[in-house]
Amino acid sequence: MSDALAPLLEARHLTRRFQGLVAVNDVSFSLGEGEILGLIGPNGAGKTTLISLISGTLVPDEGELLFAGRRVERLAPFRRAHLGIGRTFQVMKPFPGLSVLENVTVGALFGTGGGERNRARARERARAMLDFTGLAQRVDQRAEALGGPDRKRLELAKALAMQPKLLLLDEVMAGLNPVEVDEVVGLIKRIRDEGVTILVIEHVIKAIRSLSDRVFVLHHGQKIAEGDPAAVFRDPRVVEAYLGKRRA
Amino acid sequence: MLRWAAIAAVALLLALLPLYGDAVTIQYGINALLVAVLAQAWNILGGFTGYASFGNSTFYGLGTYGTAIAMAQFGLPFWTGLLLGAALAMLCALLVGIPILRLRGPYFAIATLGLSAALSALVANLDIAGRNIGLILPLTRNDTLFYEASLALLAAATLAVAWLSASRFGMGLIAIREDEDAAAVMGVNTTLYKVVALVLSALFTAVAGGIHAYWITFIDPASAFDSTLNVRMVIMTVFGGPGTVLGPVVGAFILSAIYEALASSISTAAALFFGIVIVLAVIFMPRGLVDLGWGFRRMGPRYLLETVRQYRL
Ligand SMILES: Nc1ncnc2c1ncn2[C@@H]1O[C@H](COP(=O)(O)OP(=O)(O)O)[C@@H](O)[C@H]1O
Ligand SMILES: [Mg+2]
Numbered sequence: 001m002s003d004a005l006a007p008l009l010e011a012r013h014l015t016r017r018f019q020g021l022v023a024v025n026d027v028s029f030s031l032g033e034g035e036i037l038g039l040i041g042p043n044g045a046g047k048t049t050l051i052s053l054i055s056g057t058l059v060p061d062e063g064e065l066l067f068a069g070r071r072v073e074r075l076a077p078f079r080r081a082h083l084g085i086g087r088t089f090q091v092m093k094p095f096p097g098l099s100v101l102e103n104v105t106v107g108a109l110f111g112t113g114g115g116e117r118n119r120a121r122a123r124e125r126a127r128a129m130l131d132f133t134g135l136a137q138r139v140d141q142r143a144e145a146l147g148g149p150d151r152k153r154l155e156l157a158k159a160l161a162m163q164p165k166l167l168l169l170d171e172v173m174a175g176l177n178p179v180e181v182d183e184v185v186g187l188i189k190r191i192r193d194e195g196v197t198i199l200v201i202e203h204v205i206k207a208i209r210s211l212s213d214r215v216f217v218l219h220h221g222q223k224i225a226e227g228d229p230a231a232v233f234r235d236p237r238v239v240e241a242y243l244g245k246r247r248a
Numbered sequence: 249m250l251r252w253a254a255i256a257a258v259a260l261l262l263a264l265l266p267l268y269g270d271a272v273t274i275q276y277g278i279n280a281l282l283v284a285v286l287a288q289a290w291n292i293l294g295g296f297t298g299y300a301s302f303g304n305s306t307f308y309g310l311g312t313y314g315t316a317i318a319m320a321q322f323g324l325p326f327w328t329g330l331l332l333g334a335a336l337a338m339l340c341a342l343l344v345g346i347p348i349l350r351l352r353g354p355y356f357a358i359a360t361l362g363l364s365a366a367l368s369a370l371v372a373n374l375d376i377a378g379r380n381i382g383l384i385l386p387l388t389r390n391d392t393l394f395y396e397a398s399l400a401l402l403a404a405a406t407l408a409v410a411w412l413s414a415s416r417f418g419m420g421l422i423a424i425r426e427d428e429d430a431a432a433v434m435g436v437n438t439t440l441y442k443v444v445a446l447v448l449s450a451l452f453t454a455v456a457g458g459i460h461a462y463w464i465t466f467i468d469p470a471s472a473f474d475s476t477l478n479v480r481m482v483i484m485t486v487f488g489g490p491g492t493v494l495g496p497v498v499g500a501f502i503l504s505a506i507y508e509a510l511a512s513s514i515s516t517a518a519a520l521f522f523g524i525v526i527v528l529a530v531i532f533m534p535r536g537l538v539d540l541g542w543g544f545r546r547m548g549p550r551y552l553l554e555t556v557r558q559y560r561l
Contacts, residue, residue, distance in 0.1 A: 057429060057432070057433060076432070076437075078432050078433075078434075078435050078436055080433075081432075081433055087433055089429075089430065093429055093430035094427070095423055095426030096426060097426055102419075105419070106420075106423045106431070106434055106436070107434050109419055109420070110434050111435045114435065117416055119416060158430070158434065159434075162434060
C-alpha cells in the first residue's frame, strides 16, 4: 500500500556502532508520504538509535538516508529540522527552567523552514499546539513542574510546533494510563490527517495496531519483520523475539 | 512602566554623577561601570547559553593592547584604538569559538582556561606591544569623559542584552542552555549561535579594556591579561542573576561597593568576603540576586528552601 505513495524517507543499509556493539545493523526501510509506520522491538533493539540517526542527533557509521529525495545522513540536526524532521525524546528533554509556553514557542520560532521569525505569531502557534495536546491549562507553569503524562504531551507539542513533515515519536505513550493512551492515539491520527508522515515507536501493542499502516520490527539492531500489522504480529520470529519475551 | 521609569531615573542619576560627585567617587564609578560591562558581556554567553568562558580576560587584554598600540605606537585617536582592540578581540573570539564551541559544557570552559596565559606570553615577546615592559598611553586628565564613556558602554551592553532576552536569537541561546540536544533537533543552529554570542561578548569586553587602558595610561601583559578579572566577571554575573538583563549590573555594583569598602581597610577581609559570598550565593540563590528578589516577593523566605531543595544541594 505504501508503494503507491512517494517515499518521504528512505534508509539504506544504516549501521551505527557503539564501541563493540552494533546498535543499528544494516537497516533499510522506506516511509511513504502520509504514512504511519510503527516501529517495535524489545528494549535495547536499537529503536531510539535509529530515530537519532534520522534526526541527526547521531551520525551513522555506514549507510544512506534520503529525505524528500535528498541525502541527509551527514546534515547537522538543525538543518534536518529546517527540512521538516521533528522528533520527541524517549528520555524527555524539556527546557526545564522555561514555561510550558516558551518550551513550545522554541519549536515554532525555529523548526521547519527555519521557523516563524515573528515572536508573537510563534507564540500564537505554540498556544494552538498546547490546546491541541491538552496542555492549555499549563501554559505558564515551568516545564520542570509538570508531571509525567504532561511532560509526554509537552514533548509532542514541542515537536508539533515545528510543523514537521516527518514526525518521529519515541515512546510518547510510555507511562500513560489506558484512557490517556487512547487520547494520544487520537491525537496522532489527527496529526496524520493534517498530512504529517509519522514514525512511531511504541510498546503498547494495541496502540500500534490501531495506528500503524505498516509495522517494522527491530531485534538486536536488525530488521526481522516488516509489513501489515496483523501479519507481523503473527510472525513466529516476532512472537519469539518480542511478544514472547514481554509475556515472560 | 514603573520599572522602566525607575531604571531611567537611576540612569539619569548615574549620568549626572560628575556634577555632584567628587573626584574619588568618579574614579570609583569608572571602575564599577567597567566591571559591570565585563559582567554584562560575560552574561551574553555564560548567562544565556550556560557556557562558562574563561577566555573573556583575553578579549579584555586584546582590547587593552589594541587601543594602546594604536595610540602609543601609531599616534592614532582613541576611537580608532577602541575599534582596533574590538576587532582583534572579535577575531580572536571567532577563531577560538568556531573550533571549541563545538565542545559541550565543561570542555569549553577548560579549553578557554589557557588562552589568557598564551596571549600574555605572546604580547610579552612582541616589540610592537612593548614586550614585557608594556606601553604608556598619552595622558588625558578628563575623568568625566571616561566616566561618561563607561556609562554609555554599560548602557549599550545592557540594551543589547535586553534585546537578546526578547529576540528569537536570544530564545535560541536560552534553549541551548536548557537542553542543547533538544535545541538542535528543534532547528537551532547551536554552533553558530554560540559563536555569535561569544563574539558579541568579546566586543563589549574589549571596548571596556580599551577605555580602561586609556584611563590608566599604562598597561603591561600581567595586568591586561589578568585571569582573576575573569573570575570576577563570573562571580558578579552569577551573584546578580545569570541570563537576566539587570542581574549582572546589580551584582557588579553591589559587589564592587562592598569590595571597595573592605579593601580599603583590610585586603584579606575582602578576599574572605568574596569566598563566603560565592559559597552562599551558590547554595541559596543559584539563579542570582534578581531571581531571589522575585522569588521572595512571590513566596517569602520559603524561596530559599525551595531553591535548595530544587537544586539538591
Ligand atoms: N550513546 C550510547 N553509547 C553507548 N551505547 C549506546 C548508546 N545509545 C544506545 N546504546 C546501546 O545501543 C543499544 C540500542 O539502544 P536503543 O537504541 O536505546 O534501544 P531501544 O530504543 O530499542 O531500547 C543498547 O544496547 C544500548 O545500550
Ligand atoms: Mg528506546
